Amino acid sequence: MKSPATHYFHPLARSLHWSMAVLIIAMLFIGVGMVASVSPHHAWLVALHKPLGIALLGLAMLRLIVRLTHSTPPLPTDLPGWQKLAAKLSHYLLYVLMFAQPLVGWAMLSAGGYPIMLGSSLQLPPLLAQNIQSYALLRPTHTWLAYLFFATILVHAAAGLFHGLIRRDGVFTSMTGSRH
Amino acid sequence: MTDSNRTGFGNTAARLLTIGGLISAVASAFAWTAGWLDPTRLTPQRLIDQVEHNIGVHAGYRRAHAKGMCVTGYFEGNGQASAYSRASVFTAERIPVLGRFATANGNPHSTDDSVPVRSLALRFDLPDGQQWRTAMNAIAVAPFATPQTFYDQAVASRPDPATGKPDPAVMQAFFDAHPDTLPFRTWIKSFTPSSSWANGTYNGLDAFRLLNAQGNSQAVRWSMVSELPYAPLADTDKTDPDFLHRDLQRRLNQGELRFHLILTLAAASDPTNNATLAWPAERQQIDAGTLVLQQAISQDEGACRDVNYDPTILPDGIATSDDPLLGARSAVYSESFNRRTFENASASTSTRP
Ligand code: HEM
Ligand code: HEM
Ligand code: HEM
Numbered sequence: 001m002k003s004p005a006t007h008y009f010h011p012l013a014r015s016l017h018w019s020m021a022v023l024i025i026a027m028l029f030i031g032v033g034m035v036a037s038v039s040p041h042h043a044w045l046v047a048l049h050k051p052l053g054i055a056l057l058g059l060a061m062l063r064l065i066v067r068l069t070h071s072t073p074p075l076p077t078d079l080p081g082w083q084k085l086a087a088k089l090s091h092y093l094l095y096v097l098m099f100a101q102p103l104v105g106w107a108m109l110s111a112g113g114y115p116i117m118l119g120s121s122l123q124l125p126p127l128l129a130q131n132i133q134s135y136a137l138l139r140p141t142h143t144w145l146a147y148l149f150f151a152t153i154l155v156h157a158a159a160g161l162f163h164g165l166i167r168r169d170g171v172f173t174s175m176t177g178s179r180h
Numbered sequence: 181m182t183d184s185n186r187t188g189f190g191n192t193a194a195r196l197l198t199i200g201g202l203i204s205a206v207a208s209a210f211a212w213t214a215g216w217l218d219p220t221r222l223t224p225q226r227l228i229d230q231v232e233h234n235i236g237v238h239a240g241y242r243r244a245h246a247k248g249m250c251v252t253g254y255f256e257g258n259g260q261a262s263a264y265s266r267a268s269v270f271t272a273e274r275i276p277v278l279g280r281f282a283t284a285n286g287n288p289h290s291t292d293d294s295v296p297v298r299s300l301a302l303r304f305d306l307p308d309g310q311q312w313r314t315a316m317n318a319i320a321v322a323p324f325a326t327p328q329t330f331y332d333q334a335v336a337s338r339p340d341p342a343t344g345k346p347d348p349a350v351m352q353a354f355f356d357a358h359p360d361t362l363p364f365r366t367w368i369k370s371f372t373p374s375s376s377w378a379n380g381t382y383n384g385l386d387a388f389r390l391l392n393a394q395g396n397s398q399a400v401r402w403s404m405v406s407e408l409p410y411a412p413l414a415d416t417d418k419t420d421p422d423f424l425h426r427d428l429q430r431r432l433n434q435g436e437l438r439f440h441l442i443l444t445l446a447a448a449s450d451p452t453n454n455a456t457l458a459w460p461a462e463r464q465q466i467d468a469g470t471l472v473l474q475q476a477i478s479q480d481e482g483a484c485r486d487v488n489y490d491p492t493i494l495p496d497g498i499a500t501s502d503d504p505l506l507g508a509r510s511a512v513y514s515e516s517f518n519r520r521t522f523e524n525a526s527a528s529t530s531t532r533p
Contacts, residue, residue: 025206029213035511036215036223038327042507043492043500112521113486114493115311120391121496123309132486136525139518150210158203165195 008174010070016063017175021153023056024098028150050105051118057102064095073174076167090156097149103127104145108138222331224515230334231286239523241288243516245299245315248282249377249425250482253436255304257469261443264398265390267497269304269312270468277471278303280484281377281428284317291421293413296373298424300382300404301489302471310495313487315509316382316404318374320367322455325360327508332358363456372412376427378437379408386491386509387452387501390443399446399501401459404471407438425478432476439471452501485524488517 009017027049034045075084109116110126111134117123128134164172208217215221231243238246254274261270269275283290284297301315324330336354337346355361374380382404390398417423431437443466446452450459479485492500492510500506 029210032210032214035514036213036221036225038222038224038227038508038511040502040504040507042511046492046510112488112517114488115309117310117493120499121310125309130486132521132525136522139522154203154207157206158199161199161202165199166192 060098111135245282246288250484253473261468265497292424313493315489318380323364
């Protein structure tokens with residue numbers, strides 16, 4: 001199934017990468033902003049946060065399938081081994097977080113006994129039964145995973161820019177698709 | 181800088197600085213959004229902190245309306261509101277209800293007459309899995325129009341260590357600076373609380389919107405009105421610190437309690453963004469159905485303990501309005517719910533299923 005190695009990620013992988021990057025970063029800002037707000041924005045931010053989070057879970061599934069069915073461009077051969085390892089591990093971590101963060105959001109609302117409304121009438125079933133012990137575990141987990149997600153994205157973006165602006169070794173362009 | 185810095189190395193340094201600048205800009209924007217950089221921003225956390233500062237932390241209890249009792253029963257609509265709202269709660273169907281009566285004191289060990297304000301919160305469990313949650317007070321208008329006034333009042337009413345009571349001069353300055361407290365202060369002067377939770381009228385106060393099958397929107401406020409006539413609280417009632425609790429239990433042992441859900445429809449000129457302003461008395465009202473309460477259970481054992489009666493949890497057919505209290509209440513109740521639920525989870529691993 002896998003297509004032969006090229007210098008670029010598959011166009012579908014690239015568009016998923018950049019659209020999800022925008023949406024995930026937006027979700028992190030919406031999340032920390034809405035829980036720190038008593039303004040009228042709170043209500044519509046929460047109303048946006050839940051359906052967008054579930055949409056990202058769907059996109060993450062699609063992305064995993066694309067990733068597993070297409071080959072990825074190799075990293076430059078002169079890249080130090082520890083950097084290759086760091087790149088690989090951080091990508092694994094980002095995938096785990098892309099699934100875990102929305103799943104924890106869904107599960108924590110279930111454990112808290114909340115109806116999981118994605119719009120005025122669209123509703124998801126609970127992932128687990130109401131239980132305050134689970135809620136007390138999942139609610140802080142949603143916060144700490146979000147911080148870990150944000151920190152990982154910052155390091156990942158810094159590394160990406162390091163390749164693009166300083167090493168200029170084709171790693172950055174493998175994701176942007178441009179030739180320079 | 182040395183000469184060599186201006187060539188390749190200087191260029192690289194500039195690019196590194198660009199990367200560092202970009203990353204720190206995004207990180208700072210995140211910290212700002214989270215409210216970490218601005219200690220004066222009113223957040224749900226700071227609002228609850230202030231409440232705890234005033235009345236102490238009563239672990240496991242609601243940070244407001246802390247003392248109360250769970251009730252269960254059902255609601256039966258009559259179809260009369262269905263022209264205005266497509267919510268299934270208004271059709272002629274029995275829907276289970278989990279409710280909670282309370283007094284508006286943040287101290288769970290207070291006496292039942294410690295504050296004049298009583299409340300009724302309800303969770304309607306609709307057949308399709310949707311829910312309607314509402315938290316209502318037995319007062320005619322809201323005591324404040326915005327969360328800022330609530331917070332400023334909490335700051336102003338911090339007990340003076342010398343007297344154990346709020347400083348009257350500070351309170352007066354607060355009232356002068358917050359005219360939105362005037363309608364409530366005027367109203368409460370002539371108010372005597374009812375003798376029982378069972379004979380009160382509970383008002384949602386905030387405005388909402390009803391949406392019908394055609395998508396038309398109608399601004400609304402609602403009340404739960406007892407079938408029992410109002411009777412004023414007598415001094416003899418107050419001898420028992422838990423008289424509201426005992427009275428409710430006694431009445432429910434004898435039979436059901438019935439309330440009517442009264443919807444008040446706004447005219448175009450009525451304010452929906454200010455819960456301190458009453459709508460004119462002649463507004464059209466609809467008796468949308470009957471609430472029947474059958475059982476009372478202490479809040480330590482009842483299921484209402486672990487419910488967040490967030491007034492923005494609404495079924496399809498009812499929506500929020502531009503009332504600024506609604507978003508604030510949602511955010512603050514969530515923070516209160518999180519704190520008390522974490523406390524209950526760590527305290528009661530064995531005592532509750
Ligand atoms: C929410 C934010 C982001 C997430 C979750 C994310 C995730 C990922 C993942 C999982 C990969 C591995 C390829 C794949 O399977 O898609 C990747 C590659 C890449 N990302 Fe991101 N990314 C994010 C933001 C960014 C940003 C802001 C940049 C900008 C500098 C960036 C630059 C890159 C580059 C250059 C690659 C290719 C790396 C390689 O070939 O190994 N990413 N990203
Ligand atoms: C990529 C997906 C997601 C991201 C990045 C994300 C991020 C966040 C962040 C940063 C917060 C603030 C946490 C805090 O400061 O305590 C938050 C809160 C919240 N999230 Fe998410 N989230 C995601 C998905 C979801 C999903 C799928 C749901 C539910 C269906 C959800 C429901 C919530 C709720 C209800 C809160 C506020 C909880 C409260 O008031 O206590 N999130 N989220
Ligand atoms: C910004 C303004 C307000 C703030 C900050 C506030 C604060 C709170 C807090 C912290 C709780 C405890 C929530 C929990 O832990 O579950 C609570 C409960 C409650 N509030 Fe408010 N409140 C506000 C406005 C109102 C208004 C306008 C009403 C009247 C309609 C109201 C009625 C109630 C009721 C009935 C409860 C008890 C719910 C129950 O029994 O669980 N509140 N409030």
